[in-house]
Amino acid sequence: MSSHAATADHHGHDDHHHDPGFLRKYVFSTDHKMIGIQYGLTAMVFLAFGFYLMMVMRWSIAYPHQPLPEWMAWLFSDNWKARWLADGKVTGETYNMFGAMHGTIMVFLGIVPLGFGAFGNYITPLQIGAVDMAFPRLNMASYWMYLAGGLVMCASFFMESGAAKSGWTNYSPLAGFADGQIVNQWLAGQTQWLIGLVLLISSSLLGSVNFITTIINLRARGMTWMRMPFFVWAMLVTGFLLLLAFPPLEAAGIMQLMDRVSHSSFFMPSGLYTAKEGLADLSGGGSPLLFQHLFWFLGHPEVYVLLLPAIACVAEIIPVNTRRPLWGYKSMVYGVLVLGFLSFIVWAHHMYLTGMGPVVSTFFQTTTVLISIPSVILITSMIISLWGGSIRFTPAMVWACAFLPMFGIGGLTGLPLAFNLVDLHLHDTYYVIGHFHYVVAPGILFGLFAGVYHWYPKITGRHMSGFLSHLHFWPSLVCMNLIFFPMLTQGMAGFHRRWYNGGDAYLAKAKDSVNVFGNSVAEHIDLNIIMSWAAWAMALAQIPFVINLFISWKTGRKVESDNPYHATTLEWATPTPPGHGNFLTEPAVYRGPYEYSRPDCEEDYLPQWEEPKRGADAPAEKPATPSAH
Amino acid sequence: MEIPYIVTPRKDTGLFNSKIAIWLFLASEVMLFGGFFSAYIFLRLGADYPWPERTLPVLPGLINTFVLIFSSVTVVFAWASLKMRQWGKFQIYMAITVFCSLVFMVLKGIEYNVKFHHQAVRLKDYTVVEGHLGYKVKDGVKVEHGKQPTEDQLAKDAKGRKIEENLVNFEAAEFSFSTLRHHKPWVESIMARAADQKASITLAADLELKTSPEKTVSFKAGSPLTVELLDSVKEAHLAARENNGAVRTDNLREQWEKAHAANPGKRDWEIADQVAVDTAAIAGQLMPEQPSVIFKVEPPTVFSFKPRDVKEAAASADLRDGTNLKGKLVDSPMVFHYVDAIDFRHLVMEAERKGIDPKVAIENSWLLKESPELKKIWEKQQVALAQLTKELAAKGKEPTAKDKYRIGWQELAYYSVTKIEDVKITPGKYAMPKAKENFKEEFFGPDYKVREKVPHPDGKHFGAFPHLTVPREQVQFASKFAPAWNTYYAIYFTMTGLHGLHVVGGALVLAYYLFCGKRMYLSNPEWLANRVEVGGLFWHFVDLVWIFLFPILYLM
Structure with a gap:
């Protein structure tokens, strides 16, 4: 046991402060741990909501002619159903709305806040031995802005216009025109989406400034750069991605807002004609392509903002549960830095079909292929880390192990899309949907679930139930693959990602015209039903998790020590759960983050904070420099 | 707990937190x-x-x-x-x-x-006119040509603001309001205008609606338009929509059950065209929906709308909130009281794109065909341009597009009072604002008091080239110098x-x-x-x- 460890019932507290009261402690808290928990719970609620939207969409795909069944429709009021469903069937408009909001919610309100906001907030200061974030009040403001942005976006579901319907990418001129019939543009869903987005961007801006400052300036004594756990490195890079990639989207958002409320033409070309409005009453002269550039300048780094926290969790869980150092720690650190840099110069691979020209396409094709190198370094290092380890299949480790192949499929299916010739065929098909959902859902989400199971004992002082965890894991794994693997097949068969009726309308018309895909749509359309049922079963598979999350908080097995996994990083040196101010004494760091199974040590782990033994038989240690660098 | 490095820099980074x-x-x-x-x-x-x-x-x-x-x-x-x-x-x-x-x-x-x-306007032929719009005068008031209306001759809107002469005027005999989407402030301003014109807007036909399967509400033909009336129709419509949606959904579910039983092994999309709501069977349960409400205007009255709020045609107009007007479109010009510039550069650009000689294109422009006065001005501009070209050629330069195709108000004033044989490229001094005024215009924009001192070509009035009326059908796009x-x-x-x-x-x-x-x-x-x-x-x-x-x- 470490010399600094306190037992669980010590409950680290701060002698200098009185109890701050319920509101200050749980609602308007400035403690990074409480804010992390707030982020986590809010993000999970949004994830559940985004999941529900998808369930409705999947009904429309599998059974476009049948009314939405009661077991899904009960969430809507009768008035809402009458407005948005046609004889109970999901309309194209409603499908578009749900599709746009599913994407937005999952990316901006679900995964980023869960990975970066929740885990980043809770773990980062602990792992670097800091008392809190550098700017606790900014941290709180960041959470509240995120919540406000999310609520503004979701409130628009109840407006006359409905929520945004132009895809999560919000491309102009479609998004510039949408909801144009609403006289007060400030009360249109499409405008609310932009306002929400500006709030979310401001939130993540505050967050990223805070994270980076904390990591640079608040590291504990002896916590040099190369002694930082990989998790912290990943957070640092994520912080920089958010800091630098989001502002151009904010610029695009502001310009689109101008297009909507002051009728400017930033993204509106000359001579724009719509069936609804005829020739647009606009000056024209703008560029729709500009919006796509600005959007994807964020959009691609955003993928890594989603991914890195999940990889970070997995990279922490693997060494603990294999009792081996993380293989290739340094190459992973340099890999993640290169990845961060390259992610800024690959964005236009989302735009091969826009006619931006072969020279530009070639450039982005090259950088896109290049970026797979650091990604592969990360994944390979983690896989090799398993080699020869004495693996403990804890709940967290099971999820982490599943992350590796699932993310692997996601990554590898992306390679064909990087080549613009192949992309011509696959663009906007279900193949693309399958590809990025493999990255995000069974990939990133599994990594984050692993994180929840792993750090839950530190956060609550109790373990989650192993049985419920397996009941959560195995059905989820099966369902995930049943949902997303058929998408890859369907995509290659030519299924378009925006068919709201899953291809029925296409089949109905296919008789009258030349079908470029032959009969491939008819052959693969039944997969829709399998995928949809898998999706709904997936919802059931999450119930054990929700039960586990809340029941274990009160009734779970108590942790026996502050370091139940015998881990080496600093978050396990704190009391359980850590009190305000985190550490009982100022921590000092003497060695790297993953000193497991050292042959010169009695135990199979040597924590970062354990003071080197004096004397002749002491293991050789590098002297801890008093300052970083 | 205290966060370190708020005041003093950390040694190894050399920075305090807020500086990072x-x-x-x-x-x-x-x-x-x-x-x-x-x-x-x-x-x-x-x-x-x-x-x-x-x-x-x-x-x-x-x-x-x-x-x-x-x-x-x-x-x-x-x-x-x-x-x-x-x-x-x-x-x-x-x-x-x-x-x-x-x-x-x-x-x-x-x-x-x-x-x-x-204000600026781009005409259909891409001529651009810049200037200041006149304000609408009260009905019946006539203002002498070349004079500006006085403050109390001007019409005011509901908020007491002057109204620029850039409205779409439509003589409406019938309004059809969208039950759900009608914009209350617009309805209120329509009612105010009707009251002002002593016209009545009344319900065109009897309405029998239900707010629940048992409760009926009726509205008599001839009831005057009120916001409350629209609200009650909206309430009944929402109730009906809700009820009908539920009834039709249930019925469709039944129909699908039957269809699945009758066609075992068939997929939905193969039999979808045989399955529909059995409207006859549920007719008794349905409540009447009223998506729009029609009102008659007597006598037909002219209503004015901002151009962006309305899509107009000869006999019908649609407002952005779903209101439809029947009647006839009346004259809806844009009236410039002051023209600051006439700019042909965009027209020239379009002409060159199509391979037309710019000069021909300008001479064929609507503005020059319509106004002999402007045509003369353009000819004088050509004389001046020739002189300028010669002068610049001596220095090895060429006139810019702005020199060639843009006529500012000072030139307009100068050309309109100068005979073609007297045109010189340093325009008459009376047409130019003094240096002091020029300086003022830099900050405060066009000073129309100065323009009013410039003599009018008829010799009787001041204010050179004061009015330009652009008919609505010539307008391609109009806007203030705004985004x-x-x-x-x-x-x-x-x-x-x-x-x-x-x-x-x-x-x-x-x-x-x-x-x-x-x-x-x-x-x-x-x-x-x-x-x-x-x-x-x-x-x-x-x-x-x-x-x-x-x-x-x-x-x-």
Whole structure:
């Protein structure tokens, strides 16, 4: 046991402060741990909501002619159903709305806040031995802005216009025109989406400034750069991605807002004609392509903002549960830095079909292929880390192990899309949907679930139930693959990602015209039903998790020590759960983050904070420099 | 618990926390403005209209540049004073800084305001006319040609504001309001206009609606239009929609059950066209829906709408809130009381794109065909241009597109009172505003008092070329010099507006240190100095952004 460890019932507290009261402690808290928990719970609620939207969409795909069944429709009021469903069937408009909001919610309100906001907030200061974030009040403001942005976006579901319907990418001129019939543009869903987005961007801006400052300036004594756990490195890079990639989207958002409320033409070309409005009453002269550039300048780094926290969790869980150092720690650190840099110069691979020209396409094709190198370094290092380890299949480790192949499929299916010739065929098909959902859902989400199971004992002082965890894991794994693997097949068969009726309308018309895909749509359309049922079963598979999350908080097995996994990083040196101010004494760091199974040590782990033994038989240690660098 | 390195820098990084934070924040600001600067380049390179060059008043912009640079210096002095613990000096320097931001914003505000009152219109043939719209006079009032109406001759809207003569006038005999989407303020202004014209708007036919399967509400034909009436129809319609939706959904479910039983093994899409709601079977359960309500106007009355709110045709018009009008479109011209410029550059650009000789295109333009007066002006302009070309050729230069195709108000005035044989390229001095007025116009925009002193060609009045009436069907696109006018003004307003917000935000923070910093100064002066340093860094950034904005928007 470490010399600094306190037992669980010590409950680290701060002698200098009185109890701050319920509101200050749980609602308007400035403690990074409480804010992390707030982020986590809010993000999970949004994830559940985004999941529900998808369930409705999947009904429309599998059974476009049948009314939405009661077991899904009960969430809507009768008035809402009458407005948005046609004889109970999901309309194209409603499908578009749900599709746009599913994407937005999952990316901006679900995964980023869960990975970066929740885990980043809770773990980062602990792992670097800091008392809190550098700017606790900014941290709180960041959470509240995120919540406000999310609520503004979701409130628009109840407006006359409905929520945004132009895809999560919000491309102009479609998004510039949408909801144009609403006289007060400030009360249109499409405008609310932009306002929400500006709030979310401001939130993540505050967050990223805070994270980076904390990591640079608040590291504990002896916590040099190369002694930082990989998790912290990943957070640092994520912080920089958010800091630098989001502002151009904010610029695009502001310009689109101008297009909507002051009728400017930033993204509106000359001579724009719509069936609804005829020739647009606009000056024209703008560029729709500009919006796509600005959007994807964020959009691609955003993928890594989603991914890195999940990889970070997995990279922490693997060494603990294999009792081996993380293989290739340094190459992973340099890999993640290169990845961060390259992610800024690959964005236009989302735009091969826009006619931006072969020279530009070639450039982005090259950088896109290049970026797979650091990604592969990360994944390979983690896989090799398993080699020869004495693996403990804890709940967290099971999820982490599943992350590796699932993310692997996601990554590898992306390679064909990087080549613009192949992309011509696959663009906007279900193949693309399958590809990025493999990255995000069974990939990133599994990594984050692993994180929840792993750090839950530190956060609550109790373990989650192993049985419920397996009941959560195995059905989820099966369902995930049943949902997303058929998408890859369907995509290659030519299924378009925006068919709201899953291809029925296409089949109905296919008789009258030349079908470029032959009969491939008819052959693969039944997969829709399998995928949809898998999706709904997936919802059931999450119930054990929700039960586990809340029941274990009160009734779970108590942790026996502050370091139940015998881990080496600093978050396990704190009391359980850590009190305000985190550490009982100022921590000092003497060695790297993953000193497991050292042959010169009695135990199979040597924590970062354990003071080197004096004397002749002491293991050789590098002297801890008093300052970083 | 205390967070370290708030006041003193950490040894190995050499920085205190907020200094790292501000540099990171500024990095993100660079990316934000970088997005806008990229957009500027993108829009300018891709512009399919003549990009306005040097159209903004340079002098106020230049003054603003120096004001900001100066304030960037004083903010450093303020910080240095704090470091030397001289509170008095800090106050003085900080006050100057905040005052500079105020000057900047006032100049900016004036610049904006001028634009928001300056009208432009692009005609169907791409001729651009700039100027000032006249105000609508009250019904029945006649204003003598060449004279401006007095204040009490002008019509006012519901909020007491003058109404510019740029409205779509439609003589409505019938209104059909969308039950769900009608915009209340518009309905109210329609009712006010009808009351003003002593016309009645009444329900066209009896309505029998239900708010529940048992409860019936009826509305008699001839009931006058009120917001409450529309509200009750809306209530009944919503109730009906809700009820019918549920009934039809249940029925459709039954139909599908039957269809599945009758067609075992068939997929949905193979039998979908045989399955539908059995409307006859559920007719008794359905309630009447009323998506729109029709009202009659007696006698038919002219209503006016802003062009953006209405899509008009000869016998029908649609408002943006789903209201439909039946009747007839009446004359809806745009009336310019002052024309500041007639600009053919866009027309020439379009003509060249189509391979038409620019001169021919201009001579065939609607404006020149319509107005013999303008045609003469154009001929005189050609004479002057020939002289200018010769003069410039001697210096090895050529006239610019602006010289060739744009006629400013001073030239308009000059040409309209000068015989063609007297035209010289230094126009008559009476037509030119004096240098002092020119200077004033830089700041406050066109001064129409000066224009009114210029004699009219008829010799009896003042105000050269006062009126230009553009019929609605000639208008391709009209706007104030606002973000809507073109992408140049869009990016100009967005970038300078965002920069202005930064100025205001920065000034508020600095003013906070100025007015509320004393206590902090007494307890922990070094901390206050750190904060001022961080605020000052932001202020430098704001200044730097302007140094980029000024040339790309004002000079290039």
